[in-house]
Amino acid sequence: MRLPAELVLLAGSAVAVASLAALAWLLGFRSRARIADAGELAALVAREEPAARIVEAGLDAGGAAAVAWLADGRVFVAKSMGSRVATRSFPAAEVRLRARRDGVELRFADLGFPAVVLRRAPAWLRARAAA
Amino acid sequence: MAARPGRGLTSTRVADRLSFVPPDVVSYAIPVFVVLIVAEMLYVRASRRGAYEAADTAASLCMGLGNSVVKILAGGAVVAAYTAVYAWRLFDIPWAPWSMALCFLAEDLAYYGFHRISHERRWFWASHVVHHTSQHYNLGTALRQTWTGNLTGAFVFWLPLVLIGFPPAMVLFFSGLSLVYQFWIHTEVIGRLGPLEWLFNTPSHHRVHHATNPEYLDANYAGVLIIWDRLFGSFVPERDAEPPVYGVISNLGSFNPLRIALHEWLGMLRDLVRARSLREALGYAFGPPGWSPDGSRKTSRSIKQAWAARRGARLPA
Numbered sequence: 001m002r003l004p005a006e007l008v009l010l011a012g013s014a015v016a017v018a019s020l021a022a023l024a025w026l027l028g029f030r031s032r033a034r035i036a037d038a039g040e041l042a043a044l045v046a047r048e049e050p051a052a053r054i055v056e057a058g059l060d061a062g063g064a065a066a067v068a069w070l071a072d073g074r075v076f077v078a079k080s081m082g083s084r085v086a087t088r089s090f091p092a093a094e095v096r097l098r099a100r101r102d103g104v105e106l107r108f109a110d111l112g113f114p115a116v117v118l119r120r121a122p123a124w125l126r127a128r129a130a131a
Numbered sequence: 132m133a134a135r136p137g138r139g140l141t142s143t144r145v146a147d148r149l150s151f152v153p154p155d156v157v158s159y160a161i162p163v164f165v166v167l168i169v170a171e172m173l174y175v176r177a178s179r180r181g182a183y184e185a186a187d188t189a190a191s192l193c194m195g196l197g198n199s200v201v202k203i204l205a206g207g208a209v210v211a212a213y214t215a216v217y218a219w220r221l222f223d224i225p226w227a228p229w230s231m232a233l234c235f236l237a238e239d240l241a242y243y244g245f246h247r248i249s250h251e252r253r254w255f256w257a258s259h260v261v262h263h264t265s266q267h268y269n270l271g272t273a274l275r276q277t278w279t280g281n282l283t284g285a286f287v288f289w290l291p292l293v294l295i296g297f298p299p300a301m302v303l304f305f306s307g308l309s310l311v312y313q314f315w316i317h318t319e320v321i322g323r324l325g326p327l328e329w330l331f332n333t334p335s336h337h338r339v340h341h342a343t344n345p346e347y348l349d350a351n352y353a354g355v356l357i358i359w360d361r362l363f364g365s366f367v368p369e370r371d372a373e374p375p376v377y378g379v380i381s382n383l384g385s386f387n388p389l390r391i392a393l394h395e396w397l398g399m400l401r402d403l404v405r406a407r408s409l410r411e412a413l414g415y416a417f418g419p420p421g422w423s424p425d426g427s428r429k430t431s432r433s434i435k436q437a438w439a440a441r442r443g444a445r446l447p448a
Contacts, residue, residue: 006203009158009161009199010196010199010200010203012161013161013195013196013199014196016161016165016192017189017192017193017195017196020165020168020169020172020188020192020271021185021188021189021192023169023172024172024183024184024185024188024189024271025185027172027173027176027183028176029172029175029176029182029183029184029185029188030184030185030186031184050437050441077384079384081187081266081382081383081384081386082184082185082186082187082386083182083184084184084187084266084267084378084382086266086378086382086383086384087382088381088382088384109401110381110394110398111390111393111394111397111398112264112381112383112384112385112390112391112394112395112398113381113383113384113385114384114385114387114390116384
């Protein structure tokens with residue numbers, strides 16, 4: 001019967017996973033990228049969508065996320081992912097906006113890119129969410 | 132030659148040489164993986180060369196753990212498929228130095244084919260994308276493995292080997308050895324390795340493979356030997372002037388292992404539901420990753436074309 005040996009191996013692996021993740025945290029590998037201003041957002045758009053033109057842009061109050069409405073009808077989203085930034089472009093029709101007390105939530109039809117909240121969102125985005 | 136099931140075992144000695152069960156090299160290697168990851172973390176911390184991110188590492192290791200769970204649950208089915216095909220083998224190939232050398236080469240070529248198609252066809256990419264979803268490149272990334280690969284047919288690429296007559300255990304042994312080999316090449320802390328770069332897949336070659344820079348896309352699919360990329364025209368060397376940017380074209384906005392494992396499958400399912408014809412459905416499932424009927428989404432080819440256009444160059448048709 002091999003199962004017990006495999007279970008022992010799995011249990012050991014689970015302990016190793018937790019230990020290595022904890023070690024990474026203890027060693028200080030936990031910096032957070034920030035999208036500091038509209039200039040950084042524009043640079044991200046220029047890198048990922050060289051032909052795109054920004055119509056309106058907004059940043060999260062803490063710099064954890066940013067959004068830009070593009071002239072071609074798409075929405076560019078940037079989100080802090082640990083020490084890196086993940087970006088995506090979605091057709092505007094596939095982005096759902098919801099006004100919240102602390103800002104605006106953007107939801108996307110993509111399991112790999114969960115909802116993003118822009119705290120203290122700009123007026124234009126709050127207006128879009130309210131529309 | 133064994134043209135029919137059950138034929139070909141002419142003596143006990145031959146049977147022993149066909150049914151020898153080698154060690155599970157991946158399981159034995161796990162403690163070494165752990166030690167090397169710790170060593171790399173300490174080196175990165177001290178030297179500032181390379182990078183780690185705690186949440187990213189946790190996600191990668193959880194994917195590796197999940198991959199092990201799936202192997203335990205579904206590994207029997209893969210072995211059963213190998214065994215069933217082996218019953219129709221063309222030759223009785225014993226465990227011997229010459230056959231092991233041949234099997235090593237054949238397995239490495241099968242891996243190249245599997246890996247290349249895993250990047251060129253969405254059905255297989257939906258599983259393999261998991262391995263590329265980290266924006267970091269370190270030994271932890273090596274363990275960021277799919278949960279759905281063998282469940283969706285990845286094992287078929289190795290079936291020709293058992294059909295030829297390599298014992299399933301021999302194929303599994305070299306497949307495991309290839310995985311163990313590929314662990315150490317997931318690092319930024321090792322530069323180039325001189326003449327070894329000609330023959331072997333190295334950290335430098337594999338950094339290119341994990342990069343999203345247009346000139347590096349869809350290159351260096353090798354497992355152990357880089358010769359297959361050189362032979363089949365998919366080799367691209369790493370250039371100091373073009374540091375690799377790691378991840379995928381559509382980077383994930385989550386460290387959640389379930390999202391990492393299933394996002395592309397659900398994206399494909401959504402596309403299939405919306406498909407307006409059989410052609411569209413086939414394109415969404417088996418076309419290149421990013422394929423769309425109107426060409427509005429990014430594919431490797433469209434990214435490379437846009438990049439070439441910006442540089443004033445042309446890609447071959």
